[in-house]
Amino acid sequence: MPVSPSLCARVGKSDANGVLLQEKFGDAPKREDLVILVPKRDDPTAQIFVFFPDEAKVGVKSIKLYAERMKEEEVKRAIMVC
Numbered sequence: 001m002p003v004s005p006s007l008c009a010r011v012g013k014s015d016a017n018g019v020l021l022q023e024k025f026g027d028a029p030k031r032e033d034l035v036i037l038v039p040k041r042d043d044p045t046a047q048i049f050v051f052f053p054d055e056a057k058v059g060v061k062s063i064k065l066y067a068e069r070m071k072e073e074e075v076k077r078a079i080m081v082c
Contacts, residue, residue, distance in 0.1 A: 030054070037075065049078040058082060 025033060031052040040046040051066050058080060070078055 037073070047073075047075045047077070049073075049075055051078060051080045053080055053082060056082075 031054045034050075034052040036050040038048050038050065040048070049066070049070060053062055055062060066078060066080070070076070
């Protein structure tokens with residue numbers, strides 16, 4: 001599944017940490033490369049993953065992979081953008 005044009009239009013902008021998204025992800029990012037780990041503003045120890053699955057319908061296998069990554073990095077919250 002291709003990356004949405006609206007996301008591509010924002011690639012030149014900065015993320016919350018001031019890092020240019022184009023520097024971070026390149027000109028034509030793949031959805032699976034867009035995984036972001038964001039700390040909460042008032043509590044940097046509370047973090048959230050933002051996953052961009054490539055499949056049209058996310059299955060159990062993908063969710064288990066995401067859950068394993070969250071467990072490894074001790075992150076308890078996530079968002080999947082389909």
